[in-house]
């Protein structure tokens with residue numbers, strides 16, 4: 001006898017089971033469970049068009065509310081805000097009738113492991129991508145609410161952060177529907193749970209801190225802003241972003257674009273600036289590593305002659321290095337768009 005995939009949800013689906021939509025008559029073959037949350041269980045399924053994710057819920061109300069958010073997202077902007085919606089229907093099983101929806105299957109890497117294996121610039125790049133998406137969402141009158149690494153995936157190539165679990169998305173001005181303490185400014189005593197842009201920007205700051213502290217940490221009884229900033233300062237990968245994190249946690253950004261612009265500037269300044277120096281004799285650009293101290297006139301002349309001989313090689317190296325750097329910068333900036 002087959003074992004149910006999951007016992008946590010009302011409706012149990014099995015590998016190889018076919019789910020037949022009651023109204024639209026589409027058929028979905030269940031492959032395996034992807035995960036489960038408060039409103040239902042998500043399965044990987046096979047459709048005529050390829051793999052998809054099917055979420056079956058316990059009650060129609062929460063499923064309808066998620067479907068409405070996904071529909072709204074697709075109107076807000078093409079393809080980054082949440083998975084695209086494919087179908088909405090009911091399935092009839094021996095234990096009852098359950099609502100389900102089918103969405104784009106997001107295949108990718110979890111954000112924290114992704115960042116752990118890359119340089120600090122990627123923390124900024126993921127932040128820039130996220131802030132661009134948040135800006136579109138905010139301008140449409142919504143806040144994401146429960147923004148945390150567990151609700152994000154890095155898909156690609158091209159590498160792109162994507163969101164799922166839209167259950168916490170809340171209309172501006174209301175109280176956020178769902179939150180997770182570490183990313184919630186209310187928990188840290190640094191603001192209210194009112195759904196507004198600064199609520200999500202606080203969470204972006206906390207996601208950046210979380211990238212340096214994967215196991216997270218608890219609040220203190222005293223000044224939590226000071227605690228969070230000092231934690232960020234202790235991680236070399238986060239250090240360049242400390243002024244931005246501080247402003248986000250303090251609620252000083254008026255919108256996501258403002259924070260995005262400053263973050264992009266810091267990435268450019270910190271990770272892609274090269275200190276080039278000009279050789280006093282030849283006037284050519286030399287890399288800092290080949291520069292030698294000039295002691296007196298004789299040694300200076302000798303050094304100039306030596307440098308002249310070496311300069312064509314150095315120039316070549318500098319050109320190749322600059323070209324590679326430029327290619328890398330263009331690649332990374334391409335990822336931010």
Ligand SMILES: Nc1ncnc2c1ncn2[C@@H]1O[C@H](COP(=O)(O)OP(=O)(O)OP(=O)(O)O)[C@@H](O)[C@H]1O
Pocket residue numbers: 034035036037038039040041042053055083103104105106107150151164165166167
């Ligand atoms: N479109 C998708 N593509 C791939 N995996 C998905 C997709 N949607 C959800 N998942 C997986 O299924 C899990 C459960 O998702 P779901 O949105 O139901 O709940 P949650 O975010 O874990 O919890 P809650 O709804 O309680 O906040 C996710 O953690 C993710 O691993």
